[in-house]
Amino acid sequence: MSDQKDKNCEKDRRKFFRLDDKVNLSFELLTEEEMPSRINELTFGLTDLTVLTRMSSITQQLAATLHRIDQREPDIADYLRGLDEKIELLAQSYLSKNSELTDLPKQIANLSAGGIAFTVDEAIELGAPLEVKLLLFPSYTGILVIGRVVSCELSDIDGYQVRIDFEYIRDNDRDALIRHILRRQGELLRRMREERDVK
Numbered sequence: 770m771s772d773q774k775d776k777n778c779e780k781d782r783r784k785f786f787r788l789d790d791k792v793n794l795s796f797e798l799l800t801e802e803e804m805p806s807r808i809n810e811l812t813f814g815l816t817d818l819t820v821l822t823r824m825s826s827i828t829q830q831l832a833a834t835l836h837r838i839d840q841r842e843p844d845i846a847d848y849l850r851g852l853d854e855k856i857e858l859l860a861q862s863y864l865s866k867n868s869e870l871t872d873l874p875k876q877i878a879n880l881s882a883g884g885i886a887f888t889v890d891e892a893i894e895l896g897a898p899l900e901v902k903l904l905l906f907p908s909y910t911g912i913l914v915i916g917r918v919v920s921c922e923l924s925d926i927d928g929y930q931v932r933i934d935f936e937y938i939r940d941n942d943r944d945a946l947i948r949h950i951l952r953r954q955g956e957l958l959r960r961m962r963e964e965r966d967v968k
Contacts, residue, residue: 791875792804793904886932914938
């Protein structure tokens with residue numbers, strides 16, 4: 770009975786942390802031989818795409834310190850928040866001009882903390898490893914992951930619906946992805962409540 774309850778809770782969590790969203794994305798099929806070096810680059814490298822994600826992670830780490838400053842010196846805390854926003858705007862501006870992802874058209878993807886599903890033109894073999902680059906809006910958060918194809922089915926609309934489980938994702942990227950999903954879900958719930966109130 771307890772095991773069944775745990776399984777149901779896990780299903781609910783997975784469902785809760787899922788979201789259809791418009792993103793910019795690109796992917797590259799990898800060979801098994803390329804996987805170790807790509808994971809190494811992902812672990813220790815810093816790319817244009819992931820700069821804002823790293824900055825967001827640092828902001829989260831400093832949140833408690835900023836809160837303490839705010840209690841003693843609110844003017845200084847406001848100034849520091851302003852500086853943080855200015856730096857983020859500069860990073861967003863740089864990314865919007867220098868990332869190849871910004872030139873791609875937005876497409877619908879189903880996002881979760883553990884995987885992604887999206888439409889592709891041609892079928893991809895089950896179990897194939899690939900690198901996925903994601904750009905989330907409006908924050909311009911870049912996510913870089915390595916995953917594996919767990920299903921690829923002919924879409925009712927166009928192309929193939931491919932589902933990928935993340936095999937390697939940095940903790941910072943996963944945290945940023947979860948924050949994005951929760952924020953977008955919150956926005957959708959607010960919009961639904963407002964529309965209901967209008968009626």
